[in-house]
Amino acid sequence: MLLNLLRTAFPDAELPHSYEESKSLEWGLDINYHKIHACPNDCILFWxxxxxxxxxxTCKASRWVPxxxxxxxxxxxxxxxxxxxxRLQRLFMTANIAREMRWHKEQRPIDESSMRHPADAESWKRFDEDHSWFTQDARNVRLGLASDDFNPFNNMAKPYSIWPVILVSYNLPPWLxxxxQFFMTSLIIPGPKYAGNDIDVYLQPLVDELLEFWEQGVPMYDASTKETFMLHAALMWTINDFPAYGILSGWSTKARLACxxxxxxxxxxxxxxxxxxxxxxxxxxxxxxHMWQKRKNLFNGKEDHRIQPSVLEGSDILxxxxxxxxxxxxxxxxxxxxTxxxxxxxxxxxFFKLPYWVTLRLRHNLDVMHIEKNIFNNILCTLMNITGKIKDNINSRCDLEILGFRKELHLKYDGERVTMPQALISGLKSHDCxxxxxxxxxxxxxxxxxxxxALALIELCTFFKGLxxxxxxxxxxxxxxxxxxxxxxxxxMIFPPSFFDIMVHLAVHLPREAILGGPVQYREHYEKCRVHIPNCIDQTHRTEFPNWLKKRVQDQRITNPLGVTGDLYALACGPERWxxxxxACVINGKRFHMKQRELRRRTQNSGVVVTGDENTNNVDFYGVINEIIELHYMGWRRVYLFMCDWFDVIRDKGYELITI
Incomplete structure (x- = not known):
């Protein structure tokens, strides 16, 4: 029916005539995926x-479930x-998008004083100088790789770590x-255990593809010029939070040398x-x-004339x-x-298997979003004196005494009494911060x-705003x-040493990475790596579960009639169409009204309260009823749905199910 409707609306379009024909078109596009078995201990791929x-x-573990x-x-x-x-072929199948894939070279406005796109940054320009043959064809693709783990079941009580790997094409203009629609899923690395340092085992198929695109190229048809050409591709950098930075780069982001x-x-x-x-x-x-280089009393009581650490090139890292x-x-x-x-x-x-990886000026991005969030949390928890989160506590003052500076903030001992001199006066998401x-x-x-x-904090806020x-x-x-x-x-000079965790320190390197990589929005950790696939799973569950439940219950009723109650069978078969x-209605002796019905009344019966579960700390949710719907199931069974406005920060709208 949908195909017939589309053919009526677009008579000149070449549309399939059946579902089977549309499926064959999908297979013709080769938009599928491969299943590669892996060792349960992450040693190898059976590939x-x-x-x-x-x-x-390596570990002699069986490939198969016992x-x-x-x-x-x-x-x-x-x-x-x-x-x-x-997936890259799809980008060149449409003439308009194929033209946009050349935007970075043919249409991008050149302004040496500003950066609007990664092509304006030093890393991109250095890559062009080192690999001039790659830049001769503007269609050659430059990619970014984003990855992070998430729990697909959205339940922290069921730990499961799955890693999607997403590729981003930087050829396109900023508005695309x-x-x-231009993010390309490359890998879905399975759980349940955290991949950790063994993630390289799972990245092998992608790295092999990137090697082929770099060294040999892949024949590609350009719909805008109506010609076939050899497409090459290069990975410019990775986008990840700080723990994932350590996993992908091979440099541990913990302990003494965390930076x-x-x-x-x-x-x-x-x-x-x-x-x-x-x-x-x-x-x-x-x-x-700088005058502060000699003001030793402002810091740790010592003059520090060291120069800042030198920036390592790829050859130094090798x-x-x-x-x-x-x-x-x-x-x-x-x-x-x-050692x-x-x-x-x-x-x-x-990634060092890629011949050009060692020449890149910026290989892995520090994620501004998470750095900003952690710094804000440190500031807020300290200013608001939040128990368990504050960075200025007794342990911090004891550490100050051991380090031997900021003596005005050391603990004061008066006999058996210890006082702490006053220095300063959860749950926020990254965007909130x-x-x-x-x-x-x-x-x-x-x-x-x-x-x-106040001036120091305002300057810090201005820094992140400009960055x-x-x-x-x-x-x-x-x-x-x-x-x-x-x-x-x-x-x-203000906060105690415990305030300065590694995330605070990383802020000092963010301007250099902006010079090398360009605007932050192209290199921030992509949040949909966490939410996109769970949303797909939820959507699949909503669309497929009713049919699965109906078939399952009907089959069970045939094999074991006594095991299926009448209520369960009626629920599985679904409600009537009307x-x-x-x-208003009366349920279990209680009268309920819609909010609209009470506008000119002095009494109120539209309020509802629901107690949450462990995931919401058993908090009470209060709301008012906007609509009452009665569903009919077989055997005169009825279910009432209340459409409510909830007075809660977690949910805007919800449905409360009441059965009779």
């Missing part, structure tokens, strides 16, 4: 030379690989580049009472002639990786202790805090490199 094995050659019949063997773990070639940009030059101190590392000493990021010992993948191996020479390297990243940090916090602190404290702009001024971003070092130094609507 290529291992395709015919029945057990892992106790299954030979005729229906079930693999223990399956990687889903979505080939890149047909980051749209959902991948500072590398072995990371400045850190272990807090004896706080039981963690802090990352301070930002005055050595200031210019050598030299460090030569010191790395043998790394074996798989959960069956014990964790290997790193001093290995620094924080945990593996030789699989983004808005609060850039718009509300500067207003909030202006009239409350001491002038020097997250859609168009970046090149000269302003260069100035930001000095500004953020100054701001962090001011914060060191429904009744009322302005």
């Amino acid at each position: 290529k030379e291992n395709a015919n094995l029945n057990e892992c050659p 106790n299954t019949h030979k005729a229906s063997l079930i693999p223990q773990k399956v990687l889903r690989h979505f080939p890149l070639k047909p 580049c980051m749209k959902d 991948p940009s500072c590398n072995e030059g990371t400045d850190s101190n272990w807090l004896k009472y706080g039981r963690k590392h802090c990352y301070m000493g930002h005055h050595h990021f200031l210019p050598s002639d 030299a460090q990786l030569l010191m790395l010992g043998d790394v074996q993948f798989g959960k069956s191996h014990r964790k290997r202790k790193r 001093v020479e290995e620094l924080n390297w945990t593996k030789y990243s699989i 983004h808005v609060f940090m850039q718009r509300l916090l500067p207003i909030a602190v202006g009239g409350i805090l001491r002038t020097d404290i 997250c702009a859609r168009t970046l001024d090149v000269y302003q971003i260069s100035q930001f490199e000095i500004d953020i070092a100054t701001i962090l130094c001011k914060l060191e 429904v009744a609507s009322y302005t």
